[in-house]
Amino acid sequence: MKNMLLMMAILLTGAVSGEEQRPPNIVFVMVDDLGLYDLNCYGYKAVDTPHANRLAEEGMLFRHAYAASTVCTPSRAGVISGQAPARLHLTNHISNQHFAPENPVLLNAPEVTALPTDVVTFAEVLRDHGYACGFFGKWHLSRQKTDGSNRVEDERTQPDHQGFENNAGGNGNGGPSGGWFSPYKNPYLPNGPEGEYLPERLENEAVVYMEANKDKPFLIAMWNYTVHSPLETTDALTEKYRARKAAGEKVGNPVYAGMVEAADAVLGRLLEKLDELGLQDNTFVILTSDNGGFNYGVADAPPLRKTKSWLYEGGLRIPMIVRWPGRVKPGTVSEAYVSHLDYFPTFMEVAGIPKDPDLILDGESLVPLLTGTGGIERDALYFHYPNYAWHAKNRLGGAVIEGDYKLLNWYDDDSVELYQLKKDPGEKNDIAAENPELAERLKRKFKKWLKDVNANMPVPNPDYVPPVE
Structure with missing residues (x-):
């Protein structure tokens, strides 16, 4: 009997040790165009974001998190490669158009039009x-090409050729291809029942993937199309926030508020599935945005x-919350300056993967900061936006x-x-x-960085006409 009990103890110990050795799952939720103050837990009480609030209560909320760029494609490229968009020469949102103002001094810097296929992704x-590795939502890193009269994707630049085994909805578009409700007119997302809401469809795809891969470590990249334009959500959410606004609450745009809550519901469904599968304690969850908000209010x-x-x-600062049970102290707030470029090395350390000395990474792992064992070693963050955006007549520059x-x-x-x-x-x-x-010292430092990463710069406009004095 004693020997039998000893054997059972050894077997149970081995099973627990094996479970502890399994690398953590990673659930990476990125909401498109979510502004720093658009979440309830960041101070705005007009919109309900209970799941983001829960994440903040159970993890670490960052006050000074920064996007890799001020627009979507370069930010996403920085996130998934760990390299500065300036180094990649992918510095603007993918488009075949240019949006320079009338009579500009400078023209756009040369840029690549998709994430280069030789770039290693996390x-x-x-x-x-x-x-x-499962991908769900907005990609905006693939190249569109003309095939006769149709625009089609260059499949080599799609998510399922960049490390993911699936592609649920990702293409070269910056917004939902055919709108927020099925039929979606998206070749990478089969239509659901008529009227199905895109955020709900993507969350369903993700939880099915989690269920199918529950017995091994998984990565969920839930890169929402919400809260990008066009502004549209369900009638129920729209009416909810119209009623609040009519009652005197500071709601701003009721449709946008509904979209923020819808994005939060996606997070909630993923957290619920982790709980259901008993995986919450061995899963690293991060919630963030791809760039600053767009003042929908x-x-x-x-x-x-x-x-x-x-x-x-307003264009660079983003919300960011991390939960990692047993490693990140619940309810903590960090004032550290962190960046999209830190996600790649952080994921590698979370997964226990040694750093490849041949891999260029411009960020650093946040694990010491998250676990309270260290801090940030770099001395500066850099930004380079040498292109015009369609959203605004921005000024070309860096920071x-x-x-x-x-x-x-x-x-x-x-x-x-200087601020x-x-x-x-x-x-x-x-x-x-x-x-x-x-x-002057910071200016010299910045210009040295531009040279170090071989950044492409804007070019003088040969047709520029100086204003008459």
Whole structure:
């Protein structure tokens, strides 16, 4: 009897050890165009985001998280490659059009039109180390080409050729191909029942994938099309927030508020599935946005300046929440300056994958910061946006954040602006003239970085006509 009990104890110990050795799952939820202050847990109470709130209560909320770029495609490229968009030469949203203002001093910098196929993605690395990798939603990293009179995708640049074993809805479009309700007119997402809502369809696809791969580590990349334009959600959500606005709550745009809640519901369904499968304690969950918001206005305008397409804080700062049970202390808030470029090395360390010395990564793992065992070692964050966006007549430039200081360098006249972010998050008080030595040092530092990553720069407009004095 004693020997039998000893054998059972050994077998149980082995089973527990084996379970502990299984790499954590990774659930990566990225909401398109979600602004820093669009979530209830970031301070706006007009919209219901209970699942993001739960994530913040159970994990770490970041106050100074930054996108890799101020528009979607370069940000997504930075996320999935761990490389600065400037290094990739993928610096603008994919389009066959250019949106320069009338009589510009500069024209767009040369750019590639898709994530280069030779770039290593975090999905490829995770796949090669035994992860099932599923993609759901907006890709916006693939090349569209003309085939006769039709625009079709270059399949080599699609998610299922970049480390994922599936592609549920991803293509080169920046928004939903045919709208928010089935029929979707998306060749990478079969139509559902008429009127099916796209966020609900994508969450269903993801939970089916999780169920099918529950016995091995998995990556879920839920890259929502919400809350990108066109603004549309279910009648029930629209009416809910119209009623709140009519009652005097600071709702802003009721349709947009409904879209934010719909995106939160997607997160909730994924968390619910993890609970159902008993995987919540061995899953790393991250919620974020691809760039700054677009001022659709859930509530009063936040203090951040400008929106997506601009290098001011409104275009670059994003919400970011991480939950990792047993490793991240619940209910914590971080003021550290972190970036999209940190996700790749973070996922690798979470998965226990050694860093490949031949792999160029411009970010660093956040695991020490998340677990309270260390901090951020780099001394600066860099941004380069040398292209015009369709969303706004933006000014071409770049930025560097060192400590609490942010320097903007505008390319048309090489001028600079300098802000102290924690004192002035709205970037209202340019202190460059008061701090010329600091401004000049940061400017030199930024220009050195541009050379180090071999950044493409905007080109002079040969047809520019100077204004008459």
